[in-house]
Amino acid sequence: MTAPFEVSQTVSLGLAVVFGLFFGVSLERGGLGDPHKLTGVFYLRDFTVPKFMFTTIVVACIGLYLLSDLRLLDMDRVWIVPTFFWPQLVGGALFGVGYVISGYCPGTAVVGFASGRLDALVTIFGIGAGSLLFAILFPYLEGFYLSSDMGAATLPGLAGVNHWVVIVPIVAFAGGMFFAMEKYEKKESAR
Amino acid sequence: MQKKRFWSPYLAGAVLGATLLATFYSVGHGLGASGAITLVTAKGTFTIIPEFIGRLKYFAQYLTPVSPLINWNIFVLIGLFLGSLASALFTGNFKVLLDKTKTMRVSTRLITSLTGGILMGFAARLARGCSSGVALSGGAQLALAGWIFVIAMFAAGFIIAALLRRLWS
Numbered sequence: 001m002t003a004p005f006e007v008s009q010t011v012s013l014g015l016a017v018v019f020g021l022f023f024g025v026s027l028e029r030g031g032l033g034d035p036h037k038l039t040g041v042f043y044l045r046d047f048t049v050p051k052f053m054f055t056t057i058v059v060a061c062i063g064l065y066l067l068s069d070l071r072l073l074d075m076d077r078v079w080i081v082p083t084f085f086w087p088q089l090v091g092g093a094l095f096g097v098g099y100v101i102s103g104y105c106p107g108t109a110v111v112g113f114a115s116g117r118l119d120a121l122v123t124i125f126g127i128g129a130g131s132l133l134f135a136i137l138f139p140y141l142e143g144f145y146l147s148s149d150m151g152a153a154t155l156p157g158l159a160g161v162n163h164w165v166v167i168v169p170i171v172a173f174a175g176g177m178f179f180a181m182e183k184y185e186k187k188e189s190a191r
Numbered sequence: 192m193q194k195k196r197f198w199s200p201y202l203a204g205a206v207l208g209a210t211l212l213a214t215f216y217s218v219g220h221g222l223g224a225s226g227a228i229t230l231v232t233a234k235g236t237f238t239i240i241p242e243f244i245g246r247l248k249y250f251a252q253y254l255t256p257v258s259p260l261i262n263w264n265i266f267v268l269i270g271l272f273l274g275s276l277a278s279a280l281f282t283g284n285f286k287v288l289l290d291k292t293k294t295m296r297v298s299t300r301l302i303t304s305l306t307g308g309i310l311m312g313f314a315a316r317l318a319r320g321c322s323s324g325v326a327l328s329g330g331a332q333l334a335l336a337g338w339i340f341v342i343a344m345f346a347a348g349f350i351i352a353a354l355l356r357r358l359w360s
Contacts, residue, residue: 080329082336091343101358126306150335
């Protein structure tokens with residue numbers, strides 16, 4: 001039997017709580033409940049967010065494709081995040097604006113609130129209100145929301161290359177970026 | 192002042208990367224955060240104004256879940272809250288405050304917290320997820336969706352930060 005597994009609902013929901021606990025501890029211990037740290041990259045004073053995000057992506061990505069290559073995981077049964085090009089480009093940009101203005105993202109707003117920040121609770125209410133607004137405006141947005149449907153498109157799939165041809169440059173880019181950020185931070189702290 | 196208040200971002204990021212990998216391996220999909228907040232909103236508002244909310248076509252999938260993924264995310268959210276609460280309490284990092292820059296007024300901070308949240312709530316539904324469900328989970332899968340989102344989010348973030356320099360500095 002290869003992964004992912006067909007588990008009972010109880011097991012699945014129990015796992016969700018366990019993964020959520022690790023999710024919370026890693027974000028909190030990474031300092032990602034703090035809006036000053038979360039916005040730091042955009043003001044070139046704290047690079048915690050890109051360091052954290054790219055490490056997460058690289059670790060999970062290498063692991064996922066390695067398990068698939070070793071036939072320990074059936075990639076065909078993994079639910080790939082579907083691509084809707086324009087809604088995700090516009091959504092990503094609006095999200096970036098909201099992120100800088102509030103100083104949180106949805107996950108880190110929960111972490112911020114759990115560490116005592118009342119402004120993060122306000123942001124959580126805002127996120128709820130924003131989703132309600134989307135649902136109310138949905139009749140006008142539906143056409144755009146469903147446009148540019150590319151299904152389970154992946155970078156190696158689109159380029160028609162082996163996944164490692166994409167992974168190696170991403171790892172190299174992340175490594176180069178980390179190196180540059182460390183150098184920049186050392187230079188800034190010496191000033 | 193303590194020198195090492197937090198873990199290295201590389202260590203913390205690697206822990207989340209391993210967690211995300213375990214999620215893919217065991218249940219075959221990634222981790223989300225915004226979807227659970229939308230679900231709570233849909234169910235909560237439905238109990239208050241059922242006629243109005245019940246007519247919203249987009250909320251139908253949340254009120255009578257067709258995808259088991261939607262309920263799954265609520266349990267992730269519970270874990271996320273308890274995990275970060277425990278982490279903040281045990282490390283002495285828990286402190287009730289309204290976090291803002293020194294010069295920002297309380298009323299301004301309440302407005303930025305709320306409007307930023309509204310924008311993100313709207314944007315996450317348009318993009319079918321947020322920085323967890325699309326950027327991290329999709330990015331790690333090499334899904335085009337994840338990389339479009341990451342690039343758009345950072346590009347827009349740098350532009351808005353340049354326009355609003357005093358917001359966080």
